[in-house]
Amino acid sequence: MADIQTSIRKNQKIKLLNGQTVTVTGKIGEGGQGIVYRVKVDGTNEEKAMKWYFMYKINDPKSFCSNLADNVATGSPSETFVWPEQLTEVTNGSFGYIMEIIPDRYKALSKYLQARVSFKSCSAMVTAAINIVEAFQQLINKGYSFQDINDGSFKIDPTTGDVLICDCDNVVSFGKASGISGKARYKAPEVVRGDTLPNKVTDRYSLAVILFLLLVGNHPLEGARSNVPCMTGKYERRFYGQEPVFMFDEQLDVNRPVPGLHRNAIALWPCYPDFIRKAFIRSFSQDSLLRSEGRLIEQEWLMLLVRLKSCIVRCMNCGCEYFAESTIATACPDCMAYNTPPGYLRFDKKRTNVEITIPIADGAKLYEAELDERSKDYNTVSAEILVKPGKYGLKNLSKSVWEITAPGGKTVKKAPGEVAVLGTGFRIDFGNGVTAEIVANSR
Numbered sequence: 550m551a552d553i554q555t556s557i558r559k560n561q562k563i564k565l566l567n568g569q570t571v572t573v574t575g576k577i578g579e580g581g582q583g584i585v586y587r588v589k590v591d592g593t594n595e596e597k598a599m600k601w602y603f604m605y606k607i608n609d610p611k612s613f614c615s616n617l618a619d620n621v622a623t624g625s626p627s628e629t630f631v632w633p634e635q636l637t638e639v640t641n642g643s644f645g646y647i648m649e650i651i652p653d654r655y656k657a658l659s660k661y662l663q664a665r666v667s668f669k670s671c672s673a674m675v676t677a678a679i680n681i682v683e684a685f686q687q688l689i690n691k692g693y694s695f696q697d698i699n700d701g702s703f704k705i706d707p708t709t710g711d712v713l714i715c716d717c718d719n720v721v722s723f724g725k726a727s728g729i730s731g732k733a734r735y736k737a738p739e740v741v742r743g744d745t746l747p748n749k750v751t752d753r754y755s756l757a758v759i760l761f762l763l764l765v766g767n768h769p770l771e772g773a774r775s776n777v778p779c780m781t782g783k784y785e786r787r788f789y790g791q792e793p794v795f796m797f798d799e800q801l802d803v804n805r806p807v808p809g810l811h812r813n814a815i816a817l818w819p820c821y822p823d824f825i826r827k828a829f830i831r832s833f834s835q836d837s838l839l840r841s842e843g844r845l846i847e848q849e850w851l852m853l854l855v856r857l858k859s860c861i862v863r864c865m866n867c868g869c870e871y872f873a874e875s876t877i878a879t880a881c882p883d884c885m886a887y888n889t890p891p892g893y894l895r896f897d898k899k900r901t902n903v904e905i906t907i908p909i910a911d912g913a914k915l916y917e918a919e920l921d922e923r924s925k926d927y928n929t930v931s932a933e934i935l936v937k938p939g940k941y942g943l944k945n946l947s948k949s950v951w952e953i954t955a956p957g958g959k960t961v962k963k964a965p966g967e968v969a970v971l972g973t974g975f976r977i978d979f980g981n982g983v984t985a986e987i988v989a990n991s992r
């Protein structure tokens with residue numbers, strides 16, 4: 550192993566700026582900017598990954614390197630980021646940095662998009678979406694923007710929905726350019742048009758693109774109109790910058806998905822509850838695309854996505870998992886049977902502008918952040934809806950005692966582990982300032 554492009558050899562020792570040395574033990578992968586090697590930190594048993602740059606691919610090496618040094622010094626915004634840990638000394642005219650090795654259980658988003666990997670459950674997929682939003686929230690709060698997002702940057706465990714975000718060497722503070730021209734597909738239209746440098750509003754657009762790719766499986770702006778034989782720079786500027794149109798825009802139908810070409814979008818878009826489709830319609834409206842208006846903030850996405858996770862239910866006919874609406878019948882995507890929930894839980898307070906209703910359907914779960922206003926935990930199940938012929942109930946899996954009031958005014962308490970049998974008009978006080986009512990659906 551000796552690379553001509555980087556002149557790094559196996560067993561070569563590279564000095565880090567903190568004085569340690571590493572020994573190159575193998576190659577992990579190669580990207581547009583450089584090669585990633587496996588290295589051993591000398592004097593320890595630690596293995597790390599080392600990215601080594603093709604210097605000719607970097608516009609302004611001096612400022613690129615100083616930005617990287619700043620990011621090393623500041624440290625990672627969250628554990629989700631595979632953040633640069635130490636820079637190397639310049640060796641043979643190039644340099645690099647070391648970072649954690651990504652475990653094999655994480656697969657690139659690009660593999661999911663090509664159907665080479667698929668999620669083991671709906672809840673793993675929604676958990677991955679939540680993890681990505683939380684990571685972006687921390688990144689934006691620290692004033693960073695991600696300038697070279699691509700679908701290889703996101704690595705996801707298909708069983709748990711755990712996420713690692715790599716390519717963090719192109720993260721820069723708002724208002725700076727990284728010297729790397731990222732892919733137009735993930736950039737906000739105003740950045741593609743050259744109207745602005747990346748900022749938190751443009752980051753929010755990129756986040757919506759990633760979420761759409763993850764949940765719906767195609768790019769939101771790629772449909773019939775953008776289906777050109779060759780995506781030249783001129784077309785890129787047009788379809789992602791100057792004249793972008795969402796494939797499911799409510800007014801403009803010029804860029805709808807093409808059968809055979811955008812199969813995922815055609816199959817998956819109808820499977821989502823109305824509140825998720827509306828969130829994407831708003832994210833990619835002409836107001837958003839042309840005037841940067843109306844984009845969702847991270848906390849709104851978190852509440853929408855945890856609500857989406859709560860709407861995952863089991864089909865009464867075939868047992869398959871799907872996303873159920875609260876107030877209307879939803880067709881099971883597997884057996885096509887229509888199921889209408891007998892009613893739904895309607896929470897009294899909106900959360901970050903998001904109304905929360907949960908269908909009474911077998912398998913629906915409530916998460917800690919839904920039942921406790923102070924909680925940021927979108928994964929711990931705090932309640933589960935149980936449905937049996939002729940009756941339904943809610944199992945308390947939280948740490949709080951609930952107070953349940955029947956329509957006649959009778960009140961009972963339900964401790965953790967107990968099941969409350971419910972009916973129309975029952976009110977539940979979950980403690981922690983959160984209350985809900987059971988509303989019946991007309992049949």
Ligand SMILES: [Zn+2]
Nearest residue numbers: 864867881884
């Ligand atoms: Zn079914």
